[in-house]
Amino acid sequence: xxxxxxxxxxxxxxxxxxxxxxxxxxxxxxxDYLGLSTKKQLLKRAVTKVQMFKNHAPKASQVxxxxxxxxxxFEDFLCRQNGFEDAIVAGSGxxxxxxxxxxxxxxxxxxVLDEEYHASGILAAKLVDAQVIVFKxxxxxxxxxxxxxxxxxxxxxxxxxxxxxSGEILNKEIFEVVxxxxxxxLIVDEAHSxxxxxxNFMGVYDLYNIEVKANHIKxxxxxxxYGSYGAYILASSHIIEFLQNRAKALIYATAPSLIxxxxxxxxxxxxxxxxxxxxxxxxxxxELVKEFFGVDMKGLIFAYEMQSSDAxxxxxKNLIKKGFLVGAIxxxxxxxxxxxxxxxxxxxxxDLRKLFEEILS
Numbered sequence: 589x590x591x592x593x594x595x596x597x598x599x600x601x602x603x604x605x606x607x608x609x610x611x612x613x614x615x616x617x618x619x620d621y622l623g624l625s626t627k628k629q630l631l632k633r634a635v636t637k638v639q640m641f642k643n644h645a646p647k648a649s650q651v652x653x654x655x656x657x658x659x660x661x662f663e664d665f666l667c668r669q670n671g672f673e674d675a676i677v678a679g680s681g682x683x684x685x686x687x688x689x690x691x692x693x694x695x696x697x698x699x700v701l702d703e704e705y706h707a708s709g710i711l712a713a714k715l716v717d718a719q720v721i722v723f724k725x726x727x728x729x730x731x732x733x734x735x736x737x738x739x740x741x742x743x744x745x746x747x748x749x750x751x752x753x754s755g756e757i758l759n760k761e762i763f764e765v766v767x768x769x770x771x772x773x774l775i776v777d778e779a780h781s782x783x784x785x786x787x788n789f790m791g792v793y794d795l796y797n798i799e800v801k802a803n804h805i806k807x808x809x810x811x812x813x814y815g816s817y818g819a820y821i822l823a824s825s826h827i828i829e830f831l832q833n834r835a836k837a838l839i840y841a842t843a844p845s846l847i848x849x850x851x852x853x854x855x856x857x858x859x860x861x862x863x864x865x866x867x868x869x870x871x872x873x874x875e876l877v878k879e880f881f882g883v884d885m886k887g888l889i890f891a892y893e894m895q896s897s898d899a900x901x902x903x904x905k906n907l908i909k910k911g912f913l914v915g916a917i918x919x920x921x922x923x924x925x926x927x928x929x930x931x932x933x934x935x936x937x938x939d940l941r942k943l944f945e946e947i948l949s
Contacts, residue, residue: 601897602918613913614939616929621784621888622866623934624815624855634851646843650676651832654843662853663820669856670790671800672822676832677844681779681809682708684819687835688775688807689746692827693718696741700734702726704751706777707921718744725751726759735769744773749781749792753922755889757781760796767801773827775805783813784870784887789859802826810852813859817848866933873931873940880944885931891917892927892947900925903947912943 597603624630638644638658648654663675678684689712693699697718701709704725713720721738724730726747735743745766749758758776766774778791786794793806802824810818821831831838859866870888877885881892894900897918904916904927915928927947931940 609913614911615913617913617915619812621813621932623932630854633854634847637850638846650843651839656846658846658850662849666820670822674825674828675820675822676828678819679841679844681819683837684807684821685709686712687837690715691831691835692744698738698740698743700743700745702747705746709746728761728765732765742771746775749776749778750887752780754891755887757886758792763798773803777807779809782808789863814852814855816852818844869933876940888930890929894925897925910946
């Protein structure tokens with residue numbers, strides 16, 4: 589039924605497939621920034637904690653009977669660590685973004701998205717009963733022009749801490765612009781910055797020492813630096829109360845997996861305990877990228893631009909033969925094809941050097 593469409597995708601080198609890769613490959617493609625997905629001790633601790641309770645599965649949505657003490661303990665921990673008033677967990681980052689962007693903008697509001705905001709937010713924007721406006725990526729003047737010259741009841745602005753494809757970090761001045769205007773809400777998607785940036789690895793709020801305000805919302809995922817699966821939303825109690833009453837992706841979805849939430853909790857505890865060691869490892873990898881490519885990598889995402897989709901796929905295949913797995917990202921996900929390289933902290937420096945030499949050879 590979709591033969592012609594699939595042929596067109598293939599012809600344009602945009603075909604995607606699922607592959608079970610050889611585990612012997614050196615993984616530089618995943619978002620497991622700190623290598624926690626292989627730390628079995630964290631899994632054992634999480635399983636032990638879950639086994640202390642009668643049920644090991646959530647059974648229902650959070651507003652029916654799926655909300656569990658494990659969820660609450662994790663939410664309380666997140667609030668303490670991040671300085672927010674309240675929190676709610678979600679089944680995935682995609683669902684968390686869908687919940688926020690589908691629920692918050694109402695009639696008479698405007699939804700203002702960075703042009704490189706995640707696909708989950710772009711999809712959710714199609715569902716809102718509000719005007720949707722896109723501003724130039726990370727540009728203060730573009731955002732301010734919109735807020736200054738557009739009438740609105742509320743303005744909901746959505747940005748990312750680290751942008752997932754380019755690795756570019758959020759412009760700190762975004763916070764200052766939002767603070768200048770009344771009736772604004774700022775959503776910061778920290779999926780790729782939480783666990784990587786800041787004194788306590790809590791993301792751009794931590795890095796920039798931002799004072800949390802009542803109109804701030806922080807969203808983060810558990811399937812990247814934290815080595816698990818799921819997501820969370822941090823905000824004022826007022827906003828969390830509204831979301832649990834209006835966000836369909838939270839109300840009508842089964843509550844997040846207990847083992848995944850507890851595994852992420854254990855991952856965060858591990859990061860806090862080992863933060864000095866992890867900082868040194870991240871810094872070494874950033875210095876190595878600077879040495880080879882002259883790029884100041886702020887987090888742990890390095891985008892190496894290629895000339896064509898053919899070229900990026902060929903490079904990926906060649907690197908696999910050499911024992912390295914990297915991401916080959918093509919349009920429409922990105923404007924220009926890139927090798928997306930994640931110099932994870934559990935990949936040896938000597939192996940990273942070898943990879944970089946292969947790319948530049």
